Amino acid sequence: MMHLLTTAATALLALAAPARASYAFYVGKNLTADGSVLVGGTGEEVSSHWLQLFPARDHAANETIQVGVTADAVIPGELISIPQVAHTFRYLSMEYSDFEGFPAPLTNGGLNEKGVAVRDVWASNRDELVAMTPTPQRGLQYSDLARIVNERATTARHGVEIIGDLIRKHGYATYGGNTHLIADKDEGWVVWEFAGGKRLWAAERLGPNAVRVLYPGYIEDFPVDFADSDDYMGSEDLVSFAIDQGWWDPEGDEPFNIFKVYGVQGADVSARNGGFKYMSQADLEEATLAMVPVTEKDLMERVRDPRIADDQAGYGQVVSLHDVEDADLLRLWVAPTGSVAAPFIPWHLGVESVPPEFGQHRYLTTGASSTFLNPDFQLQEASLFAGRLFKRVLYYMCSAPNTFLHLVTDMLTAFEAESFDDVSDWVEKAASALLEEGQRPAARKLLTHYSHTRASKALEFGRSVTDSLDGYIKLSGLWKYPVGDDINKGEGESVNCFVGGNPDKPADDQEQKHLRSRL
Structure with missing residues (x-):
């Protein structure tokens, strides 16, 4: 029996080899030229990418939405239905057609009418967590969470609470671990959702003096009494599960570090040296800090840096989050493919349509x-x-x-x-x-x-x-x-x-x- 379990776990790990897709930048409002919060990034899927406007909608009392992954996913699963809310917000999003066998259309996030921006970024977990993931797995996957934050979140903090509540109620379906960057005009949050089927997640607040680059996403030192802090959130058993698994010793000298406990393990692995391209998160963060006070143009330069913006980049995005007198004036800059070779175009949330040339086409579309x-x-x-x-x-x-x-x-x-x-x-x-x-x-x-x-x-x-x-x-x-x-x-x-x-x-x-x- 043990041999069968080991064989199954090995097969699952092989299927869920670390997937690399998307990066994100966050710059706190004290570090920007105009006092706004800046967010940027790209999607890196082998897929077609297109811009889409989603209008605000009212929904019937018994309406549901389908979420999760199918048997075609890298870790097979089953779709489930969860309740829809009475009203969803207007938002702009770059959509795409395929990632790791997840059902299309997918999204890395976007900008909604409440001034909440969300970015989705890969963040692989330790092998033991991935091996624990049940098959078929059930729950919301990364794109479902990003889309629902677009549809429902009124603030960045609210977006984190929405993700935590959805995972607690319905579970989380994964390809091996994932993060989301959620921001508004005041603050940002990194949310890390973990593989394993244990409904584990952690979130860290990014304040006005923070610069964070996710590629992959990461969270480091984390208070064990996070429930008493305004700067951290997570699943109730986030610490106790790590102790039970022997991944962290509360009597030892090491602080509780999310990356060291739940991230990829290895002697030469650290939270800020990943990315597997030509600039680490640490390098990108230092390059961004060197631009302080940072402008939208500066962040565009960082997003299109040719050392990270290559053939894998499906699009580029930059948004400045600040007080606006009307939601229609919220503005998202989007490059229709990798911004190293394409211009950023301004799209206000008040636009009524997207030109057909920027909508969905067959190029790189699954099937x-x-x-x-x-x-x-x-x-x-x-x-x-x-x-x-x-x-x-x-x-x-x-x-x-x-x-x-x-x-x-x-x-x-x-x-x-x-x-x-x-x-x-x-x-x-x-x-x-x-x-x-x-x-x-x-x-x-x-x-x-x-x-x-x-x-x-x-x-x-x-x-x-x-x-x-x-x-x-x-x-x-x-x-x-x-x-x-x-x-x-x-x-x-x-x-x-x-x-x-x-x-x-x-x-x-x-x-x-x-x-x-x-x-």
């Missing part, structure tokens, strides 16, 4: 290669897909990273500078004046028109860049045909050309002058 198009999507699919367009920019850049990285980055930041000027000079002032006069429909039309216009300009920009780089590469003899016949790389790192290309060293002046004359 697209084995199924025909749903006729309902024929016009949407006929439109250009922003995600695919700017992915082309990335691949052209990678053909000569020392040459093209700084050139394209200069163009991206110039495009965004125009957006910043528009937003501050007239867009938000005009929308605010209309809202004050009670003309909400007109204000929403204005915000929608502006975001659609900038989105259209971004597409023009993307087409110009791809045409120019394509022509330069072919005419200058830099074109290379692929070697081999397999377009999909099953294992190992994805395209990350910029580190090898040394992103800290721009092309020399002569090369830049030559390029600009051709492009």
